[in-house]
Amino acid sequence: MELALIIEKFILITVVFALSLVVAMYSTLAERKIAAFLQDRVGPNRAGPGGMFQPLADGAKMFFKEEIIPEQASKFLFIAGPSLAILTACTGSAVIPWGDAIAVAGRIVDLQVTDINVGILYIFGVVSLGVYGVMIGGWASNNKFSLMGAIRAASQNISYEIPMGLSIIALLLVTNTLSLKEITAQQHGWHWNVLYQPLGFLLFMICSFAETNRTPFDLPECETELVGGYHTEYSSMKLGFYLFAEYINMFISSAVMATLYFGGYNYPGMDWVNNLLGPLWGPLIGVAVLFLKIFVFIFFFMWVRWTVPRFRYDQLMNLGWKVLIPLAIANIVITGIWITISDKL
Amino acid sequence: MMVVERKNRMKSLTNKKKVLEQKPMNFWERLYLPAIFQGMAITFMHMFKKKETIFYPEVKREFSENWRGMHSLKRDEQGRERCTACGLCALACPAEAITMIAAERKKEEEHLYREEKYASVYEINMLRCIFCGLCEEACPKEAIYLDGNIVESDYLRQDFIYGKNKLVEAPFKA
Numbered sequence: 001m002e003l004a005l006i007i008e009k010f011i012l013i014t015v016v017f018a019l020s021l022v023v024a025m026y027s028t029l030a031e032r033k034i035a036a037f038l039q040d041r042v043g044p045n046r047a048g049p050g051g052m053f054q055p056l057a058d059g060a061k062m063f064f065k066e067e068i069i070p071e072q073a074s075k076f077l078f079i080a081g082p083s084l085a086i087l088t089a090c091t092g093s094a095v096i097p098w099g100d101a102i103a104v105a106g107r108i109v110d111l112q113v114t115d116i117n118v119g120i121l122y123i124f125g126v127v128s129l130g131v132y133g134v135m136i137g138g139w140a141s142n143n144k145f146s147l148m149g150a151i152r153a154a155s156q157n158i159s160y161e162i163p164m165g166l167s168i169i170a171l172l173l174v175t176n177t178l179s180l181k182e183i184t185a186q187q188h189g190w191h192w193n194v195l196y197q198p199l200g201f202l203l204f205m206i207c208s209f210a211e212t213n214r215t216p217f218d219l220p221e222c223e224t225e226l227v228g229g230y231h232t233e234y235s236s237m238k239l240g241f242y243l244f245a246e247y248i249n250m251f252i253s254s255a256v257m258a259t260l261y262f263g264g265y266n267y268p269g270m271d272w273v274n275n276l277l278g279p280l281w282g283p284l285i286g287v288a289v290l291f292l293k294i295f296v297f298i299f300f301f302m303w304v305r306w307t308v309p310r311f312r313y314d315q316l317m318n319l320g321w322k323v324l325i326p327l328a329i330a331n332i333v334i335t336g337i338w339i340t341i342s343d344k345l
Numbered sequence: 346m347m348v349v350e351r352k353n354r355m356k357s358l359t360n361k362k363k364v365l366e367q368k369p370m371n372f373w374e375r376l377y378l379p380a381i382f383q384g385m386a387i388t389f390m391h392m393f394k395k396k397e398t399i400f401y402p403e404v405k406r407e408f409s410e411n412w413r414g415m416h417s418l419k420r421d422e423q424g425r426e427r428c429t430a431c432g433l434c435a436l437a438c439p440a441e442a443i444t445m446i447a448a449e450r451k452k453e454e455e456h457l458y459r460e461e462k463y464a465s466v467y468e469i470n471m472l473r474c475i476f477c478g479l480c481e482e483a484c485p486k487e488a489i490y491l492d493g494n495i496v497e498s499d500y501l502r503q504d505f506i507y508g509k510n511k512l513v514e515a516p517f518k519a
Contacts, residue, residue: 038388042398307388308381 004107013113016093023294024247025055031247031302038306062240070233072142081137082234082241088129089248095119096255097181099265099287103279111287112181119180120168123256124161127211130249131157134220137242138230149229152313153220156210159320160217164207166328167200170335171260184264189271192263199331201261203324208253210320213246215305222310254297258290265290413476415493416469418513421459426513427488428467429460437483442473460486467512471496471505 029044029051036043044051069078099111116122131154138150174196175183187193194201210217221229231242258264265286274282311319373379399406408414419427430447448465450458457463474496481490499505 037392040391040394040397042396303385303388307385 008107008109009113012109012111013094016098016113017090020090020093020248020251023251023298024244025059027247027250027298028058028243029054030298031305034299034302035306038303059240062237065236067236067238068233070142073233074140074142077136077140078233079238081133081140082238082245083133084136085130085133085245086241086248088126088133089245089252092123092126092249092252093255095122095180096252096259097184097264098290100274100283102283110181111283115179115181117177117179119183120172120178120260123180124165124168127253128157128161130211130245133242133245134230137234141230141233143233145227146230146232149220149232153213153230156213156217156219156316156320159317160207160210160324163203163320163324163328164211166325166332167197167203167207168260170200170328170331171197171204173332173335173339180259184259184266187263187266189266190263190268192261192266194261197261197331197335199327200335201257203328203331204261205257206324208257209301209304210316212249212253212301214250214301216308216311217316218305218310219313219316225310250298250301251294254294254301255290257297258293262293264293413478413491415471415496416474416480416489416491416507416512417493418467418509419488419490420514420516423456423459424517425455425457425459426463427459427486428464429462429486429488430464430467431462431485433483433485434480434489437479438474439477439479440473440475442470442475443480444468464509467509469507469512471507472502 032054033043033051035041044054047053047057069075094113095116097110097112097115101108101110103109134153134157135150138146138148138153141147171183171193172178174193175186177183177186183193209215213220219229221231231239234242265283267286267289270282270286273285276282277285421427430445432445432447435441435443435445444466445464445468446466447462450461450463454463476491478491496505
């Protein structure tokens with residue numbers, strides 16, 4: 001492997017990593033601001049202009065808090081839990097194509113850390129690892145409330161991974177590939193997959209709400225009912241990691257949704273813009289468009305959080321197993337029939 | 346059954362009673378999605394409504410007329426303390442927040458205290474006080490009123506025991 005490629009990938013990884021951390025950091029502020037706006041308040045506005053430095057203050061607070069590890073807790077697993085949560089949250093971004101290839105200094109640079117041909121499977125693998133962070137943390141705390149929260153989280157995540165996978169299968173029938181790069185390239189212009197798979201997108205979105213433990217599916221940590229769910233015993237930055245992992249997950253799943261269903265970096269009229277701006281700035285506009293889509297999704301996540309009340313646990317399971325899974329299977333069948341008919345004609 | 350019969354016999358006196366029928370939900374209602382979108386539209390509209398926030402330290406909300414805040418020990422027209430240390434406020438206080446030590450006025454202190462007996466020490470424990478206002482009702486000399494501001498926060502419990510230095514009204518300026 002040539003040195004330039006390594007440097008190029010290194011820079012890309014650093015940028016993507018830093019970006020996802022910054023986006024997650026400012027999502028915490030955005031969440032509080034949007035919550036405030038939706039409730040006729042103004043939100044945090046003291047730290048910096050308009051509350052700009054609030055995330056820094058929150059982060060500093062988390063670092064300086066006293067760190068408590070319960071005496072009966074398994075110390076290694078107690079630390080491994082949040083580490084795993086944040087690790088899995090960060091690794092998901094590796095296969096997302098952030099933009100079209102750009103030409104810099106005579107080189108064609110792919111704006112994707114790695115284009116493995118099973119990109120979607122990779123994301124699924126990483127997402128399902130996220131459950132371990134929650135489960136290990138809840139188990140290692142040696143506290144029944146933590147354990148119960150962890151079990152709720154685990155059963156919820158496992159239940160909702162099934163309809164999520166099934167809704168992806170219908171998408172794969174349309175795209176004929178697992179590579180995220182090819183899936184995005186197929187959605188050139190306005191040929192977004194959501195137009196072909198509206199039901200699949202709806203299912204995928206509902207499941208990603210459940211996977212990221214967001215309202216209305218935030219039962220694992222519902223602040224108003226449980227003592228705090230799986231992170232009851234956590235304090236200081238380990239708690240911060242759990243909370244932060246949720247925001248990174250939200251960013252990554254927004255990116256995945258935008259890539260799979262909303263065309264990624266594609267937008268109507270992109271050919272015209274690319275011809276106008278050339279091979280460097282054209283694709284960068286695409287990157288901006290992708291981030292715009294991601295931010296819209298993140299806003300949507302928060303908007304839903306402050307609108308829809310939390311599900312009861314049995315309702316959650318009913319929705320997952322009795323509604324979403326049959327719908328996802330029906331979606332596969334309909335898609336299959338539709339593809340067969342349109343191929344024959 | 347008995348309950349039902351009694352209900353039937355009970356006649357509505359106002360004719361305002363409405364019997365709500367709960368129909369089984371139709372297909373669209375059972376989808377829940379239309380209702381969710383309706384709710385989301387409502388919350389979205391709230392983004393553009395007037396904010397209700399009062400920016401507290403800079404902007405203060407007006408107190409109501411019968412607001413009871415921090416106590417103040419009043420002076421009379423000549424600037425003498427009104428309190429005569431009768432102890433009725435301490436007796437009336439349901440939270441046992443008030444204590445005082447009485448002292449006899451000396452000849453040269455007549456410009457300081459109105460009555461012959463005065464409170465040399467007068468303490469209110471602001472952590473005990475429930476701001477009920479019974480002390481101002483009990484006072485025969487109109488010496489104590491809860492007309493002050495919000496009691497400020499502090500770090501130590503002992504700092505919440507307010508003595509005369511904090512309670513007595515500032516003397517009039519000539």
